[in-house]
Amino acid sequence: MNNRNYNIYFNTHTISGIIICALLYVIFFAGSFAFFRNEIAAWQNNASYKTYKENHQSFDKLLDSLKGEANLHGRDINFYMHREGTSAYVGYTASNDTILNKENLSKITPEQKAEKKKGRRRRGGDDDSKNFTYNFVNQKVGDYAKNYDMGEFLFRLHFLAQLNQVPISVGIAPFGYLVAGITAFIFLFALITGLLLHWDKLVSNFFVFRPFSKWKTVWTDMHTALGVIGFPFQFIFAVTGTFLIVNSVLALPFSKLLYDGDQQKMYQDIGVSAKEDYAYSYKSLNKDVKIAPFLDMAKTKWPESEFLRIVVKNYADSNMHVIMELEPHFNSSFAGSGILTVKVADNKIVEEKSPLTGASYGDYVRSIIYRLHYGDYGGYPLKMVYFILGVMGCLVIISGILIWLVARDKNNVIPRKRKFNFWAANVFTAICLTMLPVTAITFIAIKVSPKVDQDFIYRVYFYAWLLLSLYYIIRRSIRRTNRETLLVGSILAFIVPIANGLVTHNWLWKTFVDGQTDLFIVDFLWLMIGIIGLLAFYKTKKFFQKIQ
Amino acid sequence: MQRFLKITAGFIGGYVVMLSFHVLLTNLFEKKDVVMTAGFTGYLLWAVLMLLAFLSKSGWKIWGIYLLLAAVFSLPYLLKM
Numbered sequence: 172m173n174n175r176n177y178n179i180y181f182n183t184h185t186i187s188g189i190i191i192c193a194l195l196y197v198i199f200f201a202g203s204f205a206f207f208r209n210e211i212a213a214w215q216n217n218a219s220y221k222t223y224k225e226n227h228q229s230f231d232k233l234l235d236s237l238k239g240e241a242n243l244h245g246r247d248i249n250f251y252m253h254r255e256g257t258s259a260y261v262g263y264t265a266s267n268d269t270i271l272n273k274e275n276l277s278k279i280t281p282e283q284k285a286e287k288k289k290g291r292r293r294r295g296g297d298d299d300s301k302n303f304t305y306n307f308v309n310q311k312v313g314d315y316a317k318n319y320d321m322g323e324f325l326f327r328l329h330f331l332a333q334l335n336q337v338p339i340s341v342g343i344a345p346f347g348y349l350v351a352g353i354t355a356f357i358f359l360f361a362l363i364t365g366l367l368l369h370w371d372k373l374v375s376n377f378f379v380f381r382p383f384s385k386w387k388t389v390w391t392d393m394h395t396a397l398g399v400i401g402f403p404f405q406f407i408f409a410v411t412g413t414f415l416i417v418n419s420v421l422a423l424p425f426s427k428l429l430y431d432g433d434q435q436k437m438y439q440d441i442g443v444s445a446k447e448d449y450a451y452s453y454k455s456l457n458k459d460v461k462i463a464p465f466l467d468m469a470k471t472k473w474p475e476s477e478f479l480r481i482v483v484k485n486y487a488d489s490n491m492h493v494i495m496e497l498e499p500h501f502n503s504s505f506a507g508s509g510i511l512t513v514k515v516a517d518n519k520i521v522e523e524k525s526p527l528t529g530a531s532y533g534d535y536v537r538s539i540i541y542r543l544h545y546g547d548y549g550g551y552p553l554k555m556v557y558f559i560l561g562v563m564g565c566l567v568i569i570s571g572i573l574i575w576l577v578a579r580d581k582n583n584v585i586p587r588k589r590k591f592n593f594w595a596a597n598v599f600t601a602i603c604l605t606m607l608p609v610t611a612i613t614f615i616a617i618k619v620s621p622k623v624d625q626d627f628i629y630r631v632y633f634y635a636w637l638l639l640s641l642y643y644i645i646r647r648s649i650r651r652t653n654r655e656t657l658l659v660g661s662i663l664a665f666i667v668p669i670a671n672g673l674v675t676h677n678w679l680w681k682t683f684v685d686g687q688t689d690l691f692i693v694d695f696l697w698l699m700i701g702i703i704g705l706l707a708f709y710k711t712k713k714f715f716q717k718i719q
Numbered sequence: 720m721q722r723f724l725k726i727t728a729g730f731i732g733g734y735v736v737m738l739s740f741h742v743l744l745t746n747l748f749e750k751k752d753v754v755m756t757a758g759f760t761g762y763l764l765w766a767v768l769m770l771l772a773f774l775s776k777s778g779w780k781i782w783g784i785y786l787l788l789a790a791v792f793s794l795p796y797l798l799k800m
Contacts, residue, residue: 364770536756
């Protein structure tokens with residue numbers, strides 16, 4: 172490699188890295204926990220979904236109970252299934268029947284209207300549509316903010332959804348998503364330049380680890396060794412992450428150029444969504460309105476699959492349709508997407524595509540992208556490996572910041588710049604490293620507090636984060652930030668399973684024996700973090716004193 | 720100025736080249752497959768083109784090359800219109 176190219180790789184790698192480091196750390200840290208978001212949600216509510224037996228009758232029960240509050244006739248009802256089919260985002264639209272719709276609207280009291288306006292998610296405007304969450308395990312209806320959980324919080328934090336509150340709009344995506352997308356793309360760029368930078372010494376330097384000489388070599392060796400080992404993993408996440416968060420960057424122009432601007436048509440063509448335009452007929456259905464038989468039908472056809480989305484079109488109308496989108500269970504098929512649409516009046520199958528066989532090229536690509544990103548194709552052992560690799564990514568980022576600082580901390584650098592460099596590294600490390608104790612504190616808080624909703628989690632997490640970061644920024648000692656957050660974080664990590672045991676009496680050995688693996692895994696994860704954290708703290712103690 | 724040209728050539732020029740290249744591919748393969756594949760090849764190609772812009776000797780030259788490539792790639796599409 173000639174010197175010019177080397178310098179270009181070096182500079183572009185450094186600059187792109189230092190721009191995104193803090194955001195990328197947040198993404199990696201929160202993302203690592205987000206692998207377990209369903210488990211965290213179950214853990215928080217102390218309601219295991221692993222022991223739940225699927226029963227399609229509960230869909231009809233839910234719909235019956237909805238009739239008490241609204242006339243469902245002619246509405247479209249959506250179920251977005253998650254947590255292995257034990258929980259759903261449910262939404263119904265305004266009635267497709269214009270006459271009924273007027274009737275429904277006239278019934279809305281001004282209070283209800285005001286209530287709806289106040290809601291956080293301002294969708295639907297002035298009609299009487301409604302969105303809520305439903306938990307099939309404990310059969311609880313709730314609104315989004317009240318049922319908000321830590322799994323959801325960390326999942327959304329990992330693509331910076333909370334930043335969407337910033338009222339800057341660029342057109343293609345909300346602010347937070349855009350920032351996350353740009354970060355992911357710059358990360359991809361930094362990965363490529365980083366690999367090329369080390370290409371010549373990839374093999375020879377792989378086994379070099381000189382932790383006991385100088386600070387700079389400690390950080391460089393850590394950065395390269397972990398960076399090279401984790402490269403394939405991080406590369407996957409850079410690519411799939413960019414795709415998942417800002418694919419409108421590609422989807423918009425493609426639909427403009429290739430599909431005459433019709434995005435809906437494009438998504439149907441690439442097989443993401445089923446055909447849905449079934450017209451309302453203004454004739455009532457002459458039979459009992461039940462959807463459970465159709466769900467059963469899908470499950471008997473393809474037992475090794477799970478519902479992704481269920482749409483009930485034109486409820487109780489003679490042109491009522493039940494549209495089901497399914498995905499295969501990872502044990503039976505890696506890729507695939509299935510559709511089953513049934514016309515309720517005559518039980519006729521209108522659209523059918525098996526999730527288990529005949530996966531198209533597009534299905535394969537999409538499954539690879541999604542499965543590789545979510546790590547949902549191998550059970551808990553795989554998720555653990557993903558978690559460890561994710562945390563390794565965090566270490567690469569931190570050591571990268573420290574190399575950047577140490578390399579510029581020389582006498583020939585002018586004092587003003589040195590001051591700025593230290594200031595930047597100090598702020599970055601304070602923000603990044605406090606995430607561990609803050610996350611642990613919030614996990615404890617949601618167990619101890621009797622009432623937990625979105626506001627509560629936001630307040631605990633963001634205020635604790637702000638306070639701790641400010642403290643370490645003012646403290647101006649990166650070494651202290653490093654040591655203390657590790658120690659405090661590990662101790663708090665131990666307290667998480669203890670707090671859970673004390674509050675719920677579901678100690679981790681009990682959940683393990685009872686087969687509630689989803690509850691067990693969260694306690695176990697924190698216990699491991701505590702043990703490894705403390706080991707790391709004591710093992711490095713001497714070394715830190717010697718090298719100073 | 721050179722640096723500005725290279726960054727814009729890589730980011731904007733690279734994007735246009737990547738997009739026109741995938742549109743060109745729709746002449747060879749089914750368009751739904753190309754759209755799906757672009758989900759990862761698109762971002763990879765874009766990132767590589769960005770790096771190539773930094774490696775080039777002159778910002779003007781790389782802008783010229785990228786614009787030329789984009790024009791050539793989109794010829795079949797423009798002819799069909």
